[in-house]
Amino acid sequence: MVCSERELQISDDHEGILVLPSDASAGISMDEYLGDTTLEVEATPNRPDWLSMIGVAWEVAAIIGKTVNMPNTTYKENSKLNIKEMDVVDVIDANLAPRYTTSVVQEISADSPSPGWMQLRLKSAGVRPISSVVDITNYVMLEYGQPLHAFDLAKLNEGKVIVRPAKSGEVIETLDGKSYELSSADLIIADTKGPVGLAGVMGGQRSEVDNTTKEILLESATFHFASIRRTVQRHRLEVAGKRGTEASLRFEKSLPITLPMEALKRATKLIVDICGGNAVLGTMDTNPNSDNLSSVTLTSSKLKSVLGLDYGKDQVSDTLKSLGFKTTTSQNGNEYSVRAEIPFWRADIRIPEDLVEEVARIIGYDSIPSTLPSGNLPEALDDQTRITKDSVKNILVSLGLQETISYPLVSIETIQKSINIPTEQEPMRVWNRISPDQEFLRTTLRGSLLNIFARNEKVGRNDSIKIFELSKIYIPVKDETPKEQETLLGLIGGEQSDRGWSSESREMDFFDGKGIIESLLDSLSAKPSFTPKIDRVLTSGRTASISIDGQEIGVIGEVHPATLDAFEIKTKRVTLFEINVESLTNLRKSESLSWNPISRFPSLVRQLDLITDISTPSGAVNDIIVNFPSVAKSTLLDIYSGSQIPEGRKSLSFEVVWQSPSRTLTDKEVEIALSQLLNLLDEKTGSKLRLE
Amino acid sequence: MTSIKEQLISLEKHAMSDLKQIETEQGLDEWRINYQGRRNGQLPKLLEELPKLPIEDRREVGIAANKLRDTLEIGYNERLQEIKNSELQEKLLEETIDVSLPGRKQTLGKLHPTTQTIREISSIFVNLGYQIVDGPEVESDYYNFEALNIPPDHPARDQWDTLWLDYNNEEGIRPLLLRTHTSPMQIRTMENQEPPIRVIVPGRCYRHEATDTTHESMFFQIEGLAVDKGITFADLKGTLYTFARKLFGAERKIRFRCDFFPFVEPGVDMSIDCFSCDGIGCRVCSNTGWIEIMGAGMVHPDVLKRVGYDPDVYTGFAFGMGPERISMLKHGIDDIRHFYTNDLRFLEQF
Numbered sequence A: 001m002v003c004s005e006r007e008l009q010i011s012d013d014h015e016g017i018l019v020l021p022s023d024a025s026a027g028i029s030m031d032e033y034l035g036d037t038t039l040e041v042e043a044t045p046n047r048p049d050w051l052s053m054i055g056v057a058w059e060v061a062a063i064i065g066k067t068v069n070m071p072n073t074t075y076k077e078n079s080k081l082n083i084k085e086m087d088v089v090d091v092i093d094a095n096l097a098p099r100y101t102t103s104v105v106q107e108i109s110a111d112s113p114s115p116g117w118m119q120l121r122l123k124s125a126g127v128r129p130i131s132s133v134v135d136i137t138n139y140v141m142l143e144y145g146q147p148l149h150a151f152d153l154a155k156l157n158e159g160k161v162i163v164r165p166a167k168s169g170e171v172i173e174t175l176d177g178k179s180y181e182l183s184s185a186d187l188i189i190a191d192t193k194g195p196v197g198l199a200g201v202m203g204g205q206r207s208e209v210d211n212t213t214k215e216i217l218l219e220s221a222t223f224h225f226a227s228i229r230r231t232v233q234r235h236r237l238e239v240a241g242k243r244g245t246e247a248s249l250r251f252e253k254s255l256p257i258t259l260p261m262e263a264l265k266r267a268t269k270l271i272v273d274i275c276g277g278n279a280v281l282g283t284m285d286t287n288p289n290s291d292n293l294s295s296v297t298l299t300s301s302k303l304k305s306v307l308g309l310d311y312g313k314d315q316v317s318d319t320l321k322s323l324g325f326k327t328t329t330s331q332n333g334n335e336y337s338v339r340a341e342i343p344f345w346r347a348d349i350r351i352p353e354d355l356v357e358e359v360a361r362i363i364g365y366d367s368i369p370s371t372l373p374s375g376n377l378p379e380a381l382d383d384q385t386r387i388t389k390d391s392v393k394n395i396l397v398s399l400g401l402q403e404t405i406s407y408p409l410v411s412i413e414t415i416q417k418s419i420n421i422p423t424e425q426e427p428m429r430v431w432n433r434i435s436p437d438q439e440f441l442r443t444t445l446r447g448s449l450l451n452i453f454a455r456n457e458k459v460g461r462n463d464s465i466k467i468f469e470l471s472k473i474y475i476p477v478k479d480e481t482p483k484e485q486e487t488l489l490g491l492i493g494g495e496q497s498d499r500g501w502s503s504e505s506r507e508m509d510f511f512d513g514k515g516i517i518e519s520l521l522d523s524l525s526a527k528p529s530f531t532p533k534i535d536r537v538l539t540s541g542r543t544a545s546i547s548i549d550g551q552e553i554g555v556i557g558e559v560h561p562a563t564l565d566a567f568e569i570k571t572k573r574v575t576l577f578e579i580n581v582e583s584l585t586n587l588r589k590s591e592s593l594s595w596n597p598i599s600r601f602p603s604l605v606r607q608l609d610l611i612t613d614i615s616t617p618s619g620a621v622n623d624i625i626v627n628f629p630s631v632a633k634s635t636l637l638d639i640y641s642g643s644q645i646p647e648g649r650k651s652l653s654f655e656v657v658w659q660s661p662s663r664t665l666t667d668k669e670v671e672i673a674l675s676q677l678l679n680l681l682d683e684k685t686g687s688k689l690r691l692e
Numbered sequence B: 001m002t003s004i005k006e007q008l009i010s011l012e013k014h015a016m017s018d019l020k021q022i023e024t025e026q027g028l029d030e031w032r033i034n035y036q037g038r039r040n041g042q043l044p045k046l047l048e049e050l051p052k053l054p055i056e057d058r059r060e061v062g063i064a065a066n067k068l069r070d071t072l073e074i075g076y077n078e079r080l081q082e083i084k085n086s087e088l089q090e091k092l093l094e095e096t097i098d099v100s101l102p103g104r105k106q107t108l109g110k111l112h113p114t115t116q117t118i119r120e121i122s123s124i125f126v127n128l129g130y131q132i133v134d135g136p137e138v139e140s141d142y143y144n145f146e147a148l149n150i151p152p153d154h155p156a157r158d159q160w161d162t163l164w165l166d167y168n169n170e171e172g173i174r175p176l177l178l179r180t181h182t183s184p185m186q187i188r189t190m191e192n193q194e195p196p197i198r199v200i201v202p203g204r205c206y207r208h209e210a211t212d213t214t215h216e217s218m219f220f221q222i223e224g225l226a227v228d229k230g231i232t233f234a235d236l237k238g239t240l241y242t243f244a245r246k247l248f249g250a251e252r253k254i255r256f257r258c259d260f261f262p263f264v265e266p267g268v269d270m271s272i273d274c275f276s277c278d279g280i281g282c283r284v285c286s287n288t289g290w291i292e293i294m295g296a297g298m299v300h301p302d303v304l305k306r307v308g309y310d311p312d313v314y315t316g317f318a319f320g321m322g323p324e325r326i327s328m329l330k331h332g333i334d335d336i337r338h339f340y341t342n343d344l345r346f347l348e349q350f
């Protein structure tokens, strides 16, 4: 059977069939020839070595208890020429290129493909074979995690590379045929004529190695991760839809400065082995001291203070050795320490805690016991805001409202269509918005909830909608972070009760909303008063401000038909309420809860029929009655205006319960009190007794 | 002439037989007047004859008459009770209802599933002595990144695609962002409090991210932080083990694997064995037998130093999890986008 590489799931290549190189002998199994295991590794940003075979090999070795055979890096330097005499490198910016190593190989033959084993391995790793020299640099990058680049030395003007920041306006044509206009923030490799490579990202076409190349300059360097990252971002560099290149991906993760020379030697060896030619004597290295490996010391007390247990000197030392560290141990009384020399491929080990992790994760976190912290607990917090928020939500839910949670980022229209007074300062805007629907931090919850109302109508909710949200609004403050203010918003509309066999339904209105507010505030022990208010979004004449002790905490009203239209809401009457939860919290805090003793004396009930001007708020009349001495309770039974009473007047019928906490009231006493009450009502509200 | 005695016997007989025929309270009153009425009742009438009897008979007849009076009274009361009972019976019969009709509903709203999950998780930690704290959603680069060991241009920033606010400070840089995680509150809490610290921080977070079944541009996180003398990784394990068993059941096992977050060292992710298949492998756990629940680790010494804590004296652990993910796991919800679309048909199910 003849298959393509894609059919064999070796690679995505399906241009023709897979032709095995001549070193594949007939009769051996495909698995055996290819090597049978592909490991998929999720490399966290701190472990660029997991993007290399060496890094993964050491990891696997430590886990399964084997050792790693490191690649061979020795080669014969056949040339008489010494690289020191060639003057091939000039590094201008040592900050952005802290280490730059090079070697030169002459008289190579670059016109044959790389060996089959190398091509197959490259393909297994997802890299397309190109030519022997390029394949070797890619292969070593995969082995060591160190990107390398090969220049055709003959194509470099004056046979030399210069590592420097680009001049503004310089243009480079990269290997993939694209060209980029550079700025002084880009680090480039140049010759005396101009750019020949975008450092750490991609080589340039002008110095590309081809079939006729005879002399190559191999580069293995350390570039500053931030510089590479910014260059990739600035030019939106991508290959096959993926951000950056294989090289930049690695450099951005900050490669160890100890890595370039090892990789350079390995690549030079493979060039000599595969392409032939003569390696020039020696290598260039702009920072030879960086090969000195640093070390970190882990003590038993550190191990114990972080993990809560101690594995013992030998196990710690052996575990670190299995990962490629060289260790020396010492004992000082009960305390021991393990000095670990960091292997050249690791860039993430800096402090003793890093070694703690190495030891614990290889031995396994299962080895650590489970305990609970034993120290004192902090004092309980005075978190009234949270308690108030929780109570408000609980009460509203028990009153039949559904909680919603919506995006704080909204469109500017959503805010403008629903806010009462457009504020001078624009809401905070997101610089890199995901969509226009999520561009501004909302300064009101109104628009969000009206949108939810409309959306639910559209999906067929046509009996009633009762929703609330308690979330933050973000009030812009000049030159500061916005004030984040907890706000409650509720919307109710539709039928008062569920339609059914036993109930008559009616349209919910202002008073259904007010009833909710009254129940809510009553259960929070606050006594609200309601006075008419104008709000652009709400219907005037059916809107009230909500105050407690003279301080306005919110608003309630029926949403204006024009606003309903603007949000495409079909329900005719939708009542909105909005409460500043923070002022509610403060009011609760200041309030001392007291109670009234239960009177054991009998009460007397009297009906009080009043006649008053039609514009007199019944709430004001009721307040006077309720606050009158010896009045225990007052209930407004009926409101009437019409033919029975004069034009412009209305009648209010109250049932008033009289009761004293200290004695039995006589009929006579109630008569006297009643007439005093009537005088007060007349004086304050112009209400008089209605005479039949 | 028949004797009074005989007449009394006959009267009793008639009266009691009449009584049985009576069906209403009104009829019963008429019956009483007929026999006992003061003016024309049959018994008083008969007794008018009493003075005419010889002295020696009077006593005997008097006793018999009193006895008859009692009998009539008892009969009256018994019959009255019977009539009342049968009237009540009839009335109740008329009120028979169809008990299979639906009840009059007292509609209850529901808390949003995220609120429910946050409360459930919070209460577990409150019982372990943690405080619940809240922090700003508009954060500075410093708190969201730098103080957490994520300097500018750090490759780890790729883990958090950030929404930046359109605001430039005097140096012309954009210092404000929408927090990408609740971890800034680790720094703020350590700055504002002295150890011992035990807090959890439920709150909104934002990412510049295309939404799909498991990603939202706005979501919640619950951060946890404990800092004190002598806090160890073993304490982290024990705390999260307690938490996992409270939330997912006492039989749950947990597993830690290494992971990387710049502000902890060591860093781990915690998984529980799959509660759906008990670790055998199923769709819920993608056939691994394990479900990832959260990231955690020991607070990085550099983070402690930055807030002025001596890492040789104080250690701590931190963890963070997504309530939506936990809610999705518990309820089998397949798409995170359901949470903040606010379709009542979804919300009302929880």
Ligand SMILES: [Zn+2]
Pocket (backbone or CB within 6 Å): B274, B275, B276, B277, B278, B279, B280, B281, B282, B283, B284, B285, B286, B287, B289, B290
């Ligand atoms: Zn499962």
